[in-house]
Amino acid sequence: MxxxxxxxxxLFGLGITSNSKKVIARQGxxxxxxxxxxxxxxxxxxxVLSIIDLEEGTIAVDxxxxxxxxxxxxxxxHFNESYIETDIYPKATFNGRIEGFxxxxxxxxxxxxxxAFTMRGVTKDIEIKTKIENNNGGYMLSxxxxxxxxxxxxxxxxLLAGNIAKSIEVNFKFEYxxxxx
Amino acid sequence: MKIKTILVGCxxxxxxxxxxxxxDDLQDILDREQNKTSDYVSPAFKMTRVAFGHSTEVRNQGVxxxxxxxxFWNFPGDRSESFVAxxxxxxxxxxxxxxxxxxxxxxxxxxxxxxxxxxxxxxxSQNKGEKNNPFNITLFQGASxxxxxxxxxxxxxxxxxxxxxxxxxxxSRRFSPKFSFQVAxxxxxxxxxxxxxxxxxxxxxxxxxxxxxxxxxxxxxxxYRTLNPIDSFNTYDPFAIGVNWEVGxxxxxLMLTNTRNMVEDTFITQTRNNFNFKxxxxxxxxxxxxxxxxxxxxxxK
Numbered sequence: 001m002x003x004x005x006x007x008x009x010x011l012f013g014l015g016i017t018s019n020s021k022k023v024i025a026r027q028g029x030x031x032x033x034x035x036x037x038x039x040x041x042x043x044x045x046x047x048v049l050s051i052i053d054l055e056e057g058t059i060a061v062d063x064x065x066x067x068x069x070x071x072x073x074x075x076x077x078h079f080n081e082s083y084i085e086t087d088i089y090p091k092a093t094f095n096g097r098i099e100g101f102x103x104x105x106x107x108x109x110x111x112x113x114x115x116a117f118t119m120r121g122v123t124k125d126i127e128i129k130t131k132i133e134n135n136n137g138g139y140m141l142s143x144x145x146x147x148x149x150x151x152x153x154x155x156x157x158x159l160l161a162g163n164i165a166k167s168i169e170v171n172f173k174f175e176y177x178x179x180x181x
Numbered sequence: 182m183k184i185k186t187i188l189v190g191c192x193x194x195x196x197x198x199x200x201x202x203x204x205d206d207l208q209d210i211l212d213r214e215q216n217k218t219s220d221y222v223s224p225a226f227k228m229t230r231v232a233f234g235h236s237t238e239v240r241n242q243g244v245x246x247x248x249x250x251x252x253f254w255n256f257p258g259d260r261s262e263s264f265v266a267x268x269x270x271x272x273x274x275x276x277x278x279x280x281x282x283x284x285x286x287x288x289x290x291x292x293x294x295x296x297x298x299x300x301x302x303x304x305x306s307q308n309k310g311e312k313n314n315p316f317n318i319t320l321f322q323g324a325s326x327x328x329x330x331x332x333x334x335x336x337x338x339x340x341x342x343x344x345x346x347x348x349x350x351x352x353s354r355r356f357s358p359k360f361s362f363q364v365a366x367x368x369x370x371x372x373x374x375x376x377x378x379x380x381x382x383x384x385x386x387x388x389x390x391x392x393x394x395x396x397x398x399x400x401x402x403x404x405y406r407t408l409n410p411i412d413s414f415n416t417y418d419p420f421a422i423g424v425n426w427e428v429g430x431x432x433x434x435l436m437l438t439n440t441r442n443m444v445e446d447t448f449i450t451q452t453r454n455n456f457n458f459k460x461x462x463x464x465x466x467x468x469x470x471x472x473x474x475x476x477x478x479x480x481x482k
Contacts, residue, residue: 022207026214049211060207062214066221072474073241073278074430080223082396082427087223087358091215095208155396159428179210 021103023139023176025050030063030172034165041075041164043068050174052139057101059113059141061094061174083154084120092119098130108133120152139176144169220310225317225353225361229276229284229301230468231389232403232421232436233448236363237317237353239303240278243476248274248288250468252441255460266465268292272443290443294329297444299347307355321349325444327373335377345371345446349387363389367405369446376413384408385449391425399425401434405449417455419448423466434468 028048034041048063066086070076080086096115113128130143146167149156156164226236229246240246253266261267274288274297282303289296305318327343336342346369353363365387372381389403402422410416423436439456441464442448454462 022210024210024214049214051207051210053207058207060211062208062211064215066223071477073244073281074472074474077224077227078427078429080221081227081393085358085396093208093211157397157428163429 021054022179023052023054023137024179025141025174025176028061028063028172028174030170032068032171033169035169036163036165039163041070041072043070043075043079045069048172048174050141050176051179052098052141052176054103057098057103059094059096059098059115063092064090065092065119066090083156089120092117094118094126098132101132103134106134106136117147120154122152124151137178140174141176142171142173144171146170220308220312222307222309222355223358225307225355225363226389226391227399227427228425228432228434228470230434231363231391232401232423232434233419233438233440233443233466234365234387234389234403234405234445235299235301235319235321235349235351236389237303237319237351239282239284239301239319240276241281242278243474243478244278245473245475246276246286247471247473248272248276248286248468249470250274250443250466252292252438252443252464252466254441254462254464257460268441268461270441270443288444293327293442293444293447295325295327295442295444295447297323297325299323307353315354317351317353317355319351321347321351321445323347323349323445325446331373333376336373338373342372345369345373345444347445347449349445353389359393361391363387365389365405367445367449369449371446371450374411374413379411379413380409383410383450387449394424397427401425401436407449411450414451414453416450417452419452420456421466430472432468432470432472434466436466436468438464438466440464 026049027046028050029046030048031044045063045068047067048061050061052059065084066080068079094115094117096113099112099114101111109132111130111132113130116123117126128143128145130141133140146169148167149164224238226238229238230236250272252270255261255267270290270292272288272290274286276284276286278284285300287298300322302320304320305314307317308314325345331338348368349365351363351365353361355361367385367387369383370381385405385407387405392400394400404418404420406418417439419440421436421438423434426433439454439462440448440452
């Protein structure tokens with residue numbers, strides 16, 4: 001009987017954790033770079049959403065692909081219309097978990113985030129080394145990773161193959177604030 | 182002992198469900214938040230022209246376009262000694278985005294000796310979300326000077342007599358990712374008619390459409406209906422069907438059309454062939470645009 005009470009209590013406890021504390025970033029920055037000898041392409045999105053469940057250590061990111069702005073104005077139109085086809089695939093999302101995340105630890109910690117990244121309907125498992133800074137509950141995540149254009153079935157005309165790098169460098173920076181339901 | 186095993190099992194199952202729902206919850210929260218943001222709709226037309234006429238699209242600030250348009254056609258007859266085509270006309274123009282909404286262009290045409298310039302202002306861009314605009318609206322004002330020699334001594338041909346003006350209200354909508362449509366009420370004042378008896382003011386209605394065939398390729402068609410055509414000659418409504426192909430900074434348009442003129446006031450009022458596949462009515466058209474970006478800044482539009 002004692003064991004049963006214990007289990008009930010455990011279940012109860014789990015119920016509490018599901019309403020756990022979350023932090024959200026509404027103006028996250030994601031930028032990407034493509035370096036080739038022919039042309040450098042740079043784009044930035046300052047409206048990326050991200051949320052972290054501090055107790056679970058889970059993280060989600062949601063970005064609208066048409067919010068990317070480019071150094072060369074016409075590239076935004078090409079990016080949306082010809083490459084990402086944002087009418088059909090408006091978003092890119094990431095769902096993952098921060099491995100060994102300690103929400104209480106102050107200062108800087110470097111962790112691996114493992115999860116699934118979805119873009120143009122293609123989902124890839126990725127691991128990203130991320131710097132996490134915690135200043136009294138104000139969390140900031142930043143990092144860099146590389147991703148391959150060919151993984152996402154992006155149609156690049158052979159004439160332009162030299163203008164777009166095979167591997168794209170992605171930088172991100174999110175500043176979180178407490179999230180209230 | 183058995184009860185304990187069952188309960189531990191239940192606990193594990195419940196726990197894993199809760200973790201799974203926690204993941205979904207995060208994505209659901211972001212979905213709700215996302216509805217409050219971006220309202221960008223891709224332009225209805227990719228190029229500043231549908232085929233021969235202007236589209237609602239204007240270029241951003243600091244974008245310079247070198248625009249070349251050529252039309253080829255043959256004379257009727259069995260024998261022709263010409264290389265490729267009997268006749269060719271070329272218009273070369275420079276077009277520049279002064280601001281993100283206002284652009285201007287100047288050009289010259291070889292065949293009809295027309296020098297032209299225009300200003301184009303994008304009044305409204307199609308948007309969804311809070312600022313819900315169902316249409317793109319662009320104002321177009323063009324002027325041209327006819328430099329060709331006029332053999333008829335009865336026609337007055339002072340500088341002001343050689344000018345032509347076109348005013349257009351271009352209205353377009355991107356109905357779906359693949360399909361866009363444009364309507365263009367047009368007013369043309371042409372000081373120089375083909376004869377003195379002809380009127381100088383014309384009203385026309387233009388229609389243009391785009392259908393996306395693939396990521397870089399689209400099918401386009403354009404037609405202008407002149408409501409009060411001139412009397413001294415038979416004129417026909419200009420029509421074109423073609424494909425637009427985009428490769429980065431190079432934009433290419435290929436078309437079949439019945440008009441050899443490339444300035445609005447002339448092709449709307451003085452197209453003298455109907456659209457069919459007989460020489461010299463069929464014109465093959467080729468527009469190539471090279472885009473220069475003169476100010477490379479990350480734009481916050």
